[in-house]
Amino acid sequence: MTINAAKHHNYIVRAIGGEKIKYVNEIIQGIESNKGEIKKIEAAYKENKDKSVLVHFHVNDLTSIAQIKDNLENRFGEADIQFMDEITHLHLGGKLETTLKHSIDTMADLAKVYTPGVAQVCMEIAHNPERAYDLTVKKNTVAVVSDGTAVLGLGDIGPEAAMPVMEGKAALFKQFAGVDAFPICLDTKDTEEIIMIVKALAPTFGGINLEDISAPRCFEIEERLKQELDIPVFHDDQHGTAVTVLAGFLNALKVCEKNIADVKVVLVGIGAAGIAVSKMLLNAGVKNLIGVDRNGAIHRGEPYSNESWNEYARLTNPDNLQGPLSDVIEGADVFIGLSGPGVLKVDYLKTMAKDPIVFAMANPAPEISPEEAAPYVRVMATGRSDYPNQLNNVLCFPGIFRGALDCGARQITEEMKLEVAKAIASAVSDEELSETYIIPDIFNKEVVKRVRDAVVETAHRTGMARIRNNKLESLTV
Numbered sequence: 001m002t003i004n005a006a007k008h009h010n011y012i013v014r015a016i017g018g019e020k021i022k023y024v025n026e027i028i029q030g031i032e033s034n035k036g037e038i039k040k041i042e043a044a045y046k047e048n049k050d051k052s053v054l055v056h057f058h059v060n061d062l063t064s065i066a067q068i069k070d071n072l073e074n075r076f077g078e079a080d081i082q083f084m085d086e087i088t089h090l091h092l093g094g095k096l097e098t099t100l101k102h103s104i105d106t107m108a109d110l111a112k113v114y115t116p117g118v119a120q121v122c123m124e125i126a127h128n129p130e131r132a133y134d135l136t137v138k139k140n141t142v143a144v145v146s147d148g149t150a151v152l153g154l155g156d157i158g159p160e161a162a163m164p165v166m167e168g169k170a171a172l173f174k175q176f177a178g179v180d181a182f183p184i185c186l187d188t189k190d191t192e193e194i195i196m197i198v199k200a201l202a203p204t205f206g207g208i209n210l211e212d213i214s215a216p217r218c219f220e221i222e223e224r225l226k227q228e229l230d231i232p233v234f235h236d237d238q239h240g241t242a243v244t245v246l247a248g249f250l251n252a253l254k255v256c257e258k259n260i261a262d263v264k265v266v267l268v269g270i271g272a273a274g275i276a277v278s279k280m281l282l283n284a285g286v287k288n289l290i291g292v293d294r295n296g297a298i299h300r301g302e303p304y305s306n307e308s309w310n311e312y313a314r315l316t317n318p319d320n321l322q323g324p325l326s327d328v329i330e331g332a333d334v335f336i337g338l339s340g341p342g343v344l345k346v347d348y349l350k351t352m353a354k355d356p357i358v359f360a361m362a363n364p365a366p367e368i369s370p371e372e373a374a375p376y377v378r379v380m381a382t383g384r385s386d387y388p389n390q391l392n393n394v395l396c397f398p399g400i401f402r403g404a405l406d407c408g409a410r411q412i413t414e415e416m417k418l419e420v421a422k423a424i425a426s427a428v429s430d431e432e433l434s435e436t437y438i439i440p441d442i443f444n445k446e447v448v449k450r451v452r453d454a455v456v457e458t459a460h461r462t463g464m465a466r467i468r469n470n471k472l473e474s475l476t477v
């Protein structure tokens with residue numbers, strides 16, 4: 001398998017203030033003389049009307065960037081220029097803002113959207129709370145809730161540091177499924193407190209997407225909220241990931257002509273994502289699955305303090321293998337990583353069965369780099385956006401909530417998840433299927449549509465839907 005990854009070394013220099021714009025030519029010269037390639041020059045205005053010019057440029061190697069930075073900082077002061085990479089620039093001030101559906105230009109407008117007009121709408125909801133779905137943002141709004149304890153594979157980095165990921169998830173909800181989502185990062189790791197806060201927030205939202213909350217607390221938080229709330233609650237790292245892996249897994253087996261009941265699967269990282277992925281693979285027909293965490297294979301014979309691992313040991317590892325990854329991976333057909341960077345070594349790959357399938361899904365750095373693995377694997381997938389075969393829960397969560405909101409499903413069920421996995425897999429036709437195309441990307445318009453339709457169809461078939469033709473069944477409108 002050959003791997004071509006996109007590499008981004010894009011930067012921006014901001015020349016500040018109307019008078020300073022005359023320096024732009026000097027800035028361009030400073031960039032070009034150090035092998036920078038100018039991509040775009042644009043005028044920009046800050047809120048205080050300060051005029052500035054943004055010079056976007058690209059470098060092929062990181063030594064040039066140090067030279068360009070030194071060169072410009074020697075010539076200009078902090079008041080004249082700001083220098084940053086394009087990713088930081090994209091995050092300045094956050095990635096989201098509120099927009100209005102109706103402009104408020106006159107006192108008459110004000111009297112309708114605000115007091116006194118709004119009071120009649122409030123009272124209508126007070127008399128019939130279901131009307132909140134028609135008359136407020138609840139109908140189309142999801143809370144993306146995190147406590148910052150398992151942010152990507154970066155670990156427990158806290159609620160403030162989790163915000164860029166949660167803003168990103170909210171942006172993806174809107175971009176791909178038209179769902180309005182809001183990031184909420186909580187300054188508590190206490191299970192009961194998180195449950196209490198999310199329950200108190202629920203009246204505002206049509207659904208709750210839990211994100212990057214570490215195991216095992218995430219299991220109880222999700223279960224309790226599902227029982228105690230009447231809106232869908234979905235822990236994305238568990239179920240969004242499980243659905244996506246199953247979709248990629250089914251297609252990868254087709255490419256390699258392997259049978260689900262015969263393959264040996266080794267999964268590393270028995271946390272939120274790893275446990276949910278394992279359960280979904282077992283439900284789909286995998287028989288020989290071995291889970292590995294920091295102390296080696298999870299097996300029967302050791303009482304774990306983490307109760308979810310005792311259950312895991314009962315469900316998996318039919319031969320009760322023990323030992324480190326380097327031992328148990330021998331003869332495996334599939335490796336799935338939901339752990340951290342560098343866990344999988346080339347030497348281990350060499351001991352796998354013929355035509356190995358490797359899903360190295362830790363973010364942002366996978367268990368093995370695709371470049372290292374490529375010569376030894378038949379199918380390689382990561383969670384990243386810059387390699388082929390992106391296995392990432394973004395394929396699932398926007399469409400699954402679109403469907404649940406559209407049909408008023410109170411829960412996202414096991415049947416829905418299974419149908420969604422098949423729907424994602426089906427977006428790659430047999431003719432298109434190949435080693436480097438086992439999974440569609442999220443820009444494939446079929447993905448969200450098929451996921452949404454699978455949820456709505458399953459909800460109606462299984463009696464979970466409350467809305468037909470986009471109207472609440474309990475309403476007379």
Ligand SMILES: NC(=O)C1=CN([C@@H]2O[C@H](COP(=O)(O)OP(=O)(O)OC[C@H]3O[C@@H](n4cnc5c(N)ncnc54)[C@H](O)[C@@H]3O)[C@@H](O)[C@H]2O)C=CC1
Pocket residue numbers: 150151152153154212213214215237241244268269270271272273274292293294295337338339340343361362363364382383384391392393394
């Ligand atoms: N591509 C995708 O769509 C997704 C990827 N992930 C990735 O999966 C990883 C785990 O995420 P969560 O399950 O939410 O976190 P978690 O904190 O609930 O679980 C992580 C588990 O991995 C284990 N682990 C970490 N480093 C390890 C190592 N070196 N060797 C063996 N075990 C190790 C931990 O002990 C823990 O049991 C993260 O890197 C995350 O970015 C998670 C969700 C979706």
Ligand SMILES: CC(=O)C(=O)O
Pocket residue numbers: 150151152153212236237362363383392393394
């Ligand atoms: C993709 C994702 O949700 C994660 O890595 O945590």
Ligand SMILES: [Mg+2]
Pocket residue numbers: 152211212236237
């Ligand atoms: Mg996540």
